[in-house]
Amino acid sequence: MDAVLGRPDVTLRTPHGTITAPTSSQLATAGPDSYLNLPGDALRPGCDYEKWYDKIREGHEPTIYSRVVTDQGQVAVQYWFYYVYNDWNDRHESDWEMIQVDFDAPTVAAALATEPAQTAYAQHEGSEVADWGSDKLRIVNGTHPVVYPGQGSHASYYSQEHWLGRGSATGFGCDDTTAPGTEVRPQVTLLPTTVPTNPKDPFAWLAFTGHWGEKQPTFNNGPTGPATKTQWRTPIAWVEDEGRPASVDLPQVPTMATIAFCGMVSQGSTLFLRLLAQPVLTGAAILAALALIGWLIARTTWRHSDPTTVDRKRTVGQILAAMFAIAWRLTPQLLPIAGVLFLSTYLVRTLTRLATHIGPKGTITDLDPGVNAWWTWVVAGLSWALVAVIDAVCAAVVLDLLEQRRDGRTADLRAAAIEAKAHRTPVYVFLVTVLLVGTAFITFWLAPVALVMLTLWSVAMAASAQEERPLRAAFRRSAALVRTRPVKSAIVALLLVLTAAGIGPFVSGVLLLLTGWPIWIEDLIGGLMTAVVMPAAVIGLGLLFFDLRRRADQPKAGTA
Structure with a gap:
């Protein structure tokens, strides 16, 4: 968030006016009808957001946000990812995605003494789950799960494939995670378990209930933040209700x-x-x-x-008939x-x-x-x-x-x-x-x-x-x-x-x-x-x- 908030080319539009270079505390008190506005047009992006991201990331390491919470007698470790722009079948400024690692342990101390039980990767409005020992889950050094983001949509997948979606839970369209990528091991920033109530808290932006992107019609509207999501409030129930055992991968040879x-x-x-x-x-x-x-x-x-007569003059309609x-x-x-x-x-x-x-190479970034x-x-x-x-x-x-x-x-x-x-x-x-x-x-x-x-x-x-x-x-x-x-x-x-x-x-x-x-x-x-x-x-x-x-x-x- 340090790379985005406080910039003069970012504004916060509220019912009471527009704030230039908004801070975390200003987001916290803005209200649900407010919109963060990044430089660019979400419906006609061109290369604006890509260029802007290249500019603002200078001097910043890739960062994800971790949250540890107990729920229903289990421990859930969530990792939240922020993207500047969503460029898929829907287009909107900002995109919040996440994965979750669950432990069958009542406390964090007990969780540290055991292996995770399962993972859940958020995909559009649903999620896909896998046991920690599942063949489809790739783990680096025995501790780091590998995530393959969909190109443009940023939906999190377990492997490199083309994916079929026909609903809100899976997305409507085709996700693609096959392109060779760059392995990124981001730094992790620990979030508080609950939403801060003090506007001066470093993570006061979690209290922002408005939209993280400009106002647009339908599903092109800017998304709301992590704390507004079901998985923030009830992480274990979210996995039980929304988790599915697999995603539909398309044939390797397109049909x-x-x-x-x-x-x-x-x-x-x-x-x-x-x-x-x-x-x-x-x-x-x-x-x-x-x-x-x-x-x-x-x-x-x-x-x-x-x-009955083949060789004759005809109009277009007569030819077809x-x-x-x-x-x-x-x-x-x-x-x-x-x-x-x-x-x-x-x-x-x-x-x-x-x-x-088609199959994976020895590295995790190439197909x-x-x-x-x-x-x-x-x-x-x-x-x-x-x-x-x-x-x-x-x-x-x-x-x-x-x-x-x-x-x-x-x-x-x-x-x-x-x-x-x-x-x-x-x-x-x-x-x-x-x-x-x-x-x-x-x-x-x-x-x-x-x-x-x-x-x-x-x-x-x-x-x-x-x-x-x-x-x-x-x-x-x-x-x-x-x-x-x-x-x-x-x-x-x-x-x-x-x-x-x-x-x-x-x-x-x-x-x-x-x-x-x-x-x-x-x-x-x-x-x-x-x-x-x-x-x-x-x-x-x-x-x-x-x-x-x-x-x-x-x-x-x-x-x-």
């Missing part, structure tokens, strides 16, 4: 469900925080986006899609393709999990990606390359089925597969597109370029399949056709490709959010969704190609 869940919660929280920080601008942007979507849906024509109708009529042929897509992806995920070995890390990357890379090839072949077969339907022939899966094997250029077009667009997508700055590339090349595979164009000519043909109807092409291409890529993760993430099913089942359902939707998306891109080709030499007119 579709976990990636989607963590991403949705994180992005949803970011949007909510922006709405709180800039309500007018963010709200207007959301309403504008919804209005644009509604306008596009209302503007296009959905009826008279004529799924015909896509579903044609896919439904080709169900007997598309189901085996979906099965191949699903099994190939599931096999690759299984191989990647088997090839991955080793495994003694066979190079082998893991090789297996994962080759496996996903194989999946890309299988996806490409399946897409080529779907386009050949669409060609059969265009020519009025009976859909023949075997004949389509033979044609795809004989004419391989569409497969190469698919692989080149995935490689270049995918590489651009994984880099933040090139993501807009990836979207442009995806739009320009959206019908390159169809051009190669339907017109038997070579590789480079197929890309040129696609770009030329797309330029005749760029907005329409972008809407259809991005909608179909992003839906095919995102429907599986979205469904599995929602299932992880709403159900208590095992993650592998949620992943299974998400994988099935992707496998079913992908062939339909290929049909949609094929219909877009025929539409653009029909319109290529005609002026823009009518409804798009």
Whole structure:
């Protein structure tokens, strides 16, 4: 507290006015409606709090606060940690966290003669417990329990993992303790057992019942201090009531469900925080986006899609309607393709999990990606390359089925597969597109370029399949056709490709959010969704190609 209190850039806002450079005694008498205000904006922090912390910690050793108390015939030793800023799915100034070590002893003297019985690590509004001899509890020199704080949230964990939370006790989102860190052995300052009543007491700040951070809406409000917590008043009962034997650690190899869940919660929280920080601008942007979507849906024509005629002009709505109708009529042929897509992806995920070995090194600060890390990357890379090839072949077969339907022939899966094997250029077009667009997508700055590339090349595979164009000519043909109807092409291409890529993760993430099913089942359902939707998306891109080709030499007119 010496590094924070008494500074001219820290204020205490009370119902009676603002106090600059507040002292411990001023906090003690401030009241519950007061807020400590640190330099920065909690909802739009940038790097302000990190820089401020780097400045104020000069000349100060890392310090934690210990409290020894007897409760219900046992001794509890609490260690309280103070952090300047909480940067997780919620954002607020100051953060108080703690762990507790319990002794089955009636007095402190008796506790000194025995080992601890158990520990409790506070995590958000709950806690996780472990016996002193538990395998999950790491102890240094037989006396010092090791704590792994969650990145941003500071929730205390026993090991380095990714953690799943779906409630207030566990936090709502994904905690991460895997990053290599720095071992810190802080100095310990002993707190009084009870809250001081004298404002001149060095620990008078314990009597502060207000908030240790600026006033903000909902869970972004500054937290209250240690003495206001349940575990301060009834430490043993707190463990009995709130303690759980384990936290839910996520698979070491991220799954579709976990990636989607963590991403949705994180992005949803970011949007909510922006709405709180800039309500007018963010709200207007959301309403504008919804209005644009509604306008596009209302503007296009959905009826008279004529799924019996493949090669014809269509609006966006008619392309989508015909896509579903044609896919439904080709169900007997598309189901085996979906099965191949699903099994190939599931096999690759299984191989990647088997090839991955993650475990602790000899130190307590690093997470080793495994003694066979190079082998893991090789297996994962080759496996996903194989999946890309299988996806490409399946897409080529779907386009050949669409060609059969265009020519009025009976859909023949075997004949389509033979044609795809004989004419391989569409497969190469698919692989080149995935490689270049995918590489651009994984880099933040090139993501807009990836979207442009995806739009320009959206019908390159169809051009190669339907017109038997070579590789480079197929890309040129696609770009030329797309330029005749760029907005329409972008809407259809991005909608179909992003839906095919995102429907599986979205469904599995929602299932992880709403159900208590095992993650592998949620992943299974998400994988099935992707496998079913992908062939339909290929049909949609094929219909877009025929539409653009029909319109290529005609002026823009009518409804798009």
